[in-house]
Amino acid sequence: MKPVGIGIIGCGNISAAYLKAAKSFPVLAIRALGDQRREAAEARGAEFGIPVSSVEDILADPQIEIVLNLTIPAAHVEVGLRAVEAGKHVYGEKPLGIDFRDATRLTAAAAQRRLRVGSAPDTFLGGGHQTAREFLDAGRLGQPVGGTAFFMCPGHERWHPDPAFYYERGGGPMLDMGPYYITDLVNLLGPVARVAGLSPEPRATRTITSQPRNGETIAVEVATHVAGALQFANGAVVNMAMSFDVAAHKHVPLEVYGTEGSLLVPDPNHFGGEVAFLPKGGEWTPVPVELPYADGNYRSLGLADMAAAIRQERPHRASGDLALHVLEVMEAFGRSNETGRFIEIETRPERPEPLGRDAPLDRL
Known part of the structure; x- marks a missing residue:
């Protein structure tokens, strides 16, 4: 399976957990790190050996298919919308947003462009x-x-x-x-x-x-x-x-x-x-x-499932609809x-498909 290019926006505390776990999933190709605080991105880039780019360059990079949005909750919707407007799928840290009506802008914009939204948490997988x-x-x-x-x-x-x-x-x-x-x-x-x-x-x-x-x-x-x-x-x-x-x-x-x-x-x-x-x-x-995935911290599992789902043309489990409902x-x-x-409650998402005993995503 061809790896999916990932660009990370937001290099705070949680980014280290994602970057460590991403090493377990060959479907994820981390292309660049970006943060409004350049020093935060450079520190994380040096730690993991990943190039640092501006947010604008990440959004413009044709090799990046998914933006991993690890900004603070108040910025989740706006950064997600920028990614969608740039033609990228977006997967974000929880929660999807801090206001339900505002978050519907993100899911609606992605649906209009036939792009995917995913969101933590993925621990349920x-x-x-x-x-x-x-x-x-x-x-x-x-x-x-x-x-x-x-x-x-x-x-x-x-x-x-x-x-x-x-x-x-x-x-x-x-x-x-x-x-x-x-x-x-x-x-x-x-x-x-x-x-x-x-x-x-x-x-x-x-x-x-x-x-x-x-x-x-x-x-x-x-x-x-x-x-x-x-x-x-x-x-x-x-x-x-x-x-x-x-x-x-x-x-x-x-x-x-x-x-x-x-x-x-x-x-x-x-x-x-x-x-x-x-x-x-x-x-x-x-x-x-x-x-599988019971013996460690796999905080890129939902992202890996979404990346694999793009390649396999199937629904992903940690979906925007699920996160909007939550x-x-x-x-x-x-x-x-x-x-x-x-x-x-107005929303009624489909219950996610079980991950079950299928081939683990770390072997795709």
């Missing part, structure tokens, strides 16, 4: 989550009834060197961590039909305790504790809480319940992890994870809190 998907698809859980999804921590100012953007518009625990959980739930259960959400008023400021900004005070513009419920089109109801205000908790990140038992699903921020099943009236037993669901929590009503 990992062997642990695909094992859980295979288990549900086989009917082992019976009729899905519900589940729980929890990410709760004290806040990223404890460890991140520059955490202010987590508390600005486009940040917060829902847009930061919600994509992992909701995307995996859609992978397991199908699309969401409606949302109920609640959120207390956040603290007005936070104090950074990490270096190098230890002791600085930052303003908080977003909800930092969001809870509620998702009702899926299949009827299942999942309780969800995303928080930067919880000292500690003992909830498993993700569980799914059915009429015939309960299933523990791995942490959706990772590709692998424990899968376990408790049949009705029985005990917890491990479910063997034998599918963004609409996340936004619905705030709308529900503000209005005191259920929010009906």
Whole structure:
């Protein structure tokens, strides 16, 4: 298979994870790195031995077919639109955008030009989550009834060197961590039909305790504790809480319940992890994870699947439609809190095809 040329725009922290994982996928040919901060691109280019270009040159390069958009969330839509206008497919870091209606501009523009949009997270393609998907698809859980999804921590100012953007518009625990959980739930259960959400008023400021900004005070513009419920089109109801205000908790990140038992699903921020099943009236037993991409950090897997899908002329799994649906669901929590009503979800993406036991993408 002819490799697909990739140009990366945005060379922050997450770019290193993508570049390390991309080495596992020969379908990806990283052609150039670019960033508005030239020094950031040059540092990453020196680290990985990849040429550095201006953003304009990346968009104009005919050897680049996909722009990998690793800019900050507030820039995802605008950078994605520039890529589409330049005739490139675009795959972006999560979330697709910070505003649902604004993000529809990107998916609509790409569709008009017959270009593809893809988006992280792609952890749901990992062997642990695909094992859980295979288990549900086989009917082992019976009729899905519900589940729980929890990410709760004290806040990223404890460890991140520059955490202010987590508390600005486009940040917060829902847009930061919600994509992992909701995307995996859609992978397991199908699309969401409606949302109920609640959120207390956040603290007005936070104090950074990490270096190098230890002791600085930052303003908080977003909800930092969001809870509620998702009702899926299949009827299942999942309780969800995303928080930067919880000292500690003992909830498993993700569980799914059915009429015939309960299933523990791995942490959706990772590709692998424990899968376990408790049949009705029985005990917890491990479910063997034998599918690929469960033993490491494969944060270019969705991009590799999209690149292969372009060559094979098939749908890709971490799609723009899926990411747009997830963004609409996340936004619905705030709308529900503000209005005191259920929010009906308009989008209905196709459930992604399972990755299953096909030839791994690292051998294409």
